Amino acid sequence: MTPALDTLNSVRRDQALAALSPLVERSPWVAEDVVDQRPFASDAAIAEALVEVILAATPEQRLALFQVHPELSGREAAEGRMTAESTSEQGRLGLTRLPPLEAQQLKTMNAAYRARFGHPFIIALHRVPDRETLFTTFERRLNATPLEELTTTLAEIASVIRSRCRNAFGAATEDTSTLNSET
Incomplete structure (x- = not known):
């Protein structure tokens, strides 16, 4: 086990919740549902527990989870109101400093997506090699x-959770849950 995982498994419940909550974008109820499953054997076990809670959630809970995600290069980014995790993920592709034409294109796409699906576009940016x-x-x-x-x-949310779990608690793991997709 990694030191971070050992710590997560041994700290008080409120401390564990504080460590788990950032793994799922602004949806602490997901961490609430898994924190008492400690001790976790690996970062992959944490990720799968979080993903299972989302899969078992009602459609309304899932929609609420989708809706709290920030738009790519959207108002929350411009105002500095994204989580540290989202800021880092979007920053890696330069989405926080787009040229004006790309910024306008993304703004238009964000609006069209939200109008069509009722929530922001969500993608596991760690798997996206470039803006194209x-x-x-x-x-x-x-x-x-x-x-x-x-x-x-x-x-995509499952992939984000797995990546965040690896970064926070573990060694490299395979992306092998039931929620794989080719994007």
Whole structure:
């Protein structure tokens, strides 16, 4: 076990919640549902427990979880109101300092996506190699059916959670849960 995982497994419940909550974007109820499953054997075990809570959630709970995600290069980014995790993930692709044409294109795509699906576009940015791939994927997903997009969004959230768990608590793990997707 890693030192961070050992610590998570041994600290008080409120401290463990504070460590787990940032793994799922502004949805502490997910961490609440898994914190008492400690001790966790690995970062992958934490990720899978969090993902299982989301899969078992009601459609309304999932929609609420989707809706708290920040838009890519959106108002929350401009105002510095994103979580540290989202700021880092978006910053890696330069989404916090886009050229004006790309910024406008992303703003238009964000609005179209939200109008079509009722929540921000969610993608596991750690798997996106560059902005061109991001824009291509965004355009493709704008044309998905609501069911296809629900499935993809859940898979993307699962991938984000796994990445955040690896970064916070562990060694590299394989992305092997039931929520894999090719994006």
